[in-house]
Amino acid sequence: MLILNCPYCGESADETELAPGGEAHLRREGPESQDEAFESYLFHRSNPKGVHFERWRHAFGCGKWFIAARCTATLEVFGTYAAQTSCPPQEIVDKISERRPDRRGASGS
């Protein structure tokens, strides 16, 4: 059972306090989008073995959404950060590069 630090309230929250929200940093496709782009936005999700960016809500705590960067294989957490961003902050990217030097392109998209 994971522990994630809520970047808003500072609590280290048990998984039972959190609600999962799937892959982070998706770009919304609106009414102008092409079928293929919209289909991808609505249905296609990456499922990597390794570094992953996920949305979590501190549902039974402060109620805020945040994003966790973690390794799906070892469950190492590289960091959590506020959801009000379209890409991971530099310090998270740096931490991932340091911990996973072989990984290419440590961005969220």
Add this chain to the structure above:
Amino acid sequence: MSTRLKSGGRRIDRSRPVTFSFDGARLRGYRGDTLASALLANDRMLVGRSFKYHRPRGIVASGSEEPNALVGLEEGDLFEPNQRATTTELYDGLTARSQNRWPSLSMDFGAVTSRLSRVLPAGFYYKTFLRPRSFWKHVYEPLIRRSAGLGYAPNPEARDPDRYEHFYLHVDVLIVGGGIAGIQSALAAGRAGARVLLIEQSAHWGGRSPADHSGGKQSVNNIPVDKYVDECLAELGTMPHVQCRTRTMGAGVYDHGYVLAYERVGDHLPGEGALRHRLWKIRTGRIITATGAIERPIAFPGNDLPGVMLASAARDYLIDFGVSMGKHPLVLANNDSAYETAFLLQDQGVDVAAIVDARTGDAGGVAQEAVERGLRVIRGGGVSSVKGRRRVEGVTICDQRGAGTALEEISCDAIAMSGGWSPAVHLWSHSGGKLTWDARQFCFRPDVDNSARGADGAPYVIAAGAASGEMTLAAAVKDGHAAGLRAAAELGYNGAAQSEPVATRVEEAAIEPVWIMPSQAPVTLREKAFLDFQNDVKVSDVELAAREGFESVEHAKRYTTLGMATDQGKLSNINGIAILSDALGRPIPQTGTTTFRPPYTPISFGSIAGSQTGPRFLPIRRTPIQDWHEEQGAYFEPVGHWRRPYCYPRGDESHSDAVAREILQTRNHVGLLDASTLGKIVVKGPDAGRLLDMLYTGRMSTLKPGRCRYGLMCSENGFLMDDGVVARLDEETFLCHTTTGGADHIHAHMEDWLQTEWWDWKVYTANLTEQFAQIAVVGPKSREVLERLGGMNLGRDALPFMGWCEGMLAGISARIFRISFSGELSYEIAVAADQGIELWEKFLAAGQDFGISPYGTEALHVMRAEKGFIMIGDETDGTVIPQDLGLDWAIAKGKDDYIGKRAQMRSHMIDPDRWKLVGLETVDGSVLPEGAYAVASGKTSIGQRATQGRVTSSYHSPTLGRGIAMGLVLRGPERMGDELEFPGTDGQVYKARLVSPVFYNPEGTKQDA
């Protein structure tokens, strides 16, 4: 025969005899016995029957690894099946029954299957019951169901009277296992200042050390090991930051240092009102698994007969309980440790028949000692058969390297066997720790460089002592000390100044692996050599699985059921893996182990439920008017976590009569509804209108303060998820009503979009559902009732339809919404929750002469259906878009975007062949069955009858005196007047005509009155 010796037994109190019963026989034991030791003391060597062949089985082990000695404990409400006799502490009056036998343990008809074992090989279920097909239902399945299972499920009417609880704890270091290594770890970590919890599954500290390692005669820091254990515990007891718990088993290790432990608080204290079990939910910085090692049986022909026991268990029964496994036991081994059993038995005056040592290499010190003691040692020997039907009477000795040719017969009444030791790596492995093959000790041990990792990426599971493969006392003590120091240091506690404990060093001769005895055994012997005693898996079964292509250990396990019994293969897995590897001609590490999953040993359902039973199982949400409903004898139905009145029957009125009365009263005069459960979410801020324009299909930003608008909310994939009335409170504030079940998830949906997509918009949301009581006053007399309360002008012009106002109603601060879900003149009045009941009673008093009465959810449903209003969950099911329901009027035409808009443009969503909402009127006025399908001509691709629609809501309308229904029908709105056929599950075919879904007052004059 097994017997209690005149002296010995450090766990038992011979001054306190205890009486218990087994299969109806009254037997005696002592305080401190386990059920197993007390049965052995009474020469009860036969204690159960195996699962598949019903073979007679005896006690093999002394702890939680026991596969055979499973009993049904107690009777009635207290009955529990499959309790291990080896871990059941004896108490006065204990009642146990053996299992899996009929009519009795010694006379079991099921044992006939044992004679059929040649035709019941591994996988026989899959092979035998395939054909003929018709036999499955009438022959095979009833047969299997009758003979399957171990023990009996408790009577479903029985109710567990015991209490259970959950316990939460955060510690720095959790140490599982109160043996010498675990105790040493706790001491090192505790002295360094770390917060420590040390748990031990049994009732005693010290683990195997007092029974192993020269029969407990070795020492630590020159102190005899049992004394040393006592001294350590005394020191731990002085540390306020260290807790020690016996009878507490480490059940499972989960991610990020989360551990479940299972404490058997009151099993040994029945009737004293103690808590029964406690489930500990622990978060720990580091976990040290000092779980010891488990001795392996030897696979020799006849090894499952009662009287064959692990050599370590024989020592335990002797030292702890003063019980000898037999009068003339034989010791069979491939390593040094079993010699201790022979020595201890001899020291107690028991006549040891012989030590049969399968090894041929250099004999070590213990073999020398055996000779000096005058014991007979047969080197390089094996056992090729066991005499006796229900217990051991003798063995045939053979050459271990041969095919089983008899060399001599030895008379004996018990066999103490040891095939070596396997570290208990379960907890190490639960959360991802890897194993490595130890080619010197022939076991899997933790790969210390591949531990499970925590959130910070650092290893957090540390194996210590025998659980890490450090089998000698000296090594275990040293390893435990190092593990405790390391755990503490990694968490910032400095304990480096401690001196390392030093224990006696004893050289041991090397183990020689024995996976099958004798090594060249023919099939006739291999099919008598058992690997898994509980599930009756033999060497020949695993070899058959290998021949039939089950090469993966996980497949072979499932095919043969090896290790799938209640003991989860604690004794059988390594032997089975070795046999499989041998059959496939590949090294053991390449075969690997099966996955270790929690719990380590079974835990009770009661402990999982904890105190969340009965009324605490699912707390019920209550409206401010709930007490009143209950006093009226309302009939309730669950709606979300609420219980809402379905109707209010009077006297012996039926529910349908009550519903009809409530509807007619409301339609003709006035009725009251407790609408407090409706979701109420305030959305406030300069961008509130902008947000609502995205959340709703309609345009909310143009709503004027003082006005209300019906809104639809869709998910991003276009499907309708909720509906409700939105009121604009002021320029920056909206109040959004949601469905009763939707309040929480709709609020979460709003926050999701607000926080993660449009985070720069200036809006706040708040879910105020429980802050308000809301009462609907409905019917032609509703305005009059409200006016009688006085304080507000509610005239048609002052408060028109779809308007709202606020003021003091009968002296209570109120918001009044003129909205209608029934088609009648109707008001919904929201007041502070704590004034709800006061207002409710004022309405009842003011409307008395109109016969005002409350109505329930069923009347609400019927009235909305009469009016053609949809209900989320009836007309919608997660595949329905607003356009299907004829709600295009509630979708703003000129809006660029809203959540779900793009999805509603996808080709399938604009397909003219979608099923759309219509009213359904039965030709004969009867009520259509809910959920019934309208059939079409022809068949579908899978041969089923084609359909063209279905009923979504159906009621008897007391207003119209006939059945009314709504449904979704293929191109429905274009086919008004068509007649469709709806076959019911009652065999009847219902005919209904497609009509407008608005059955009542379609002009809307009543709600606008």
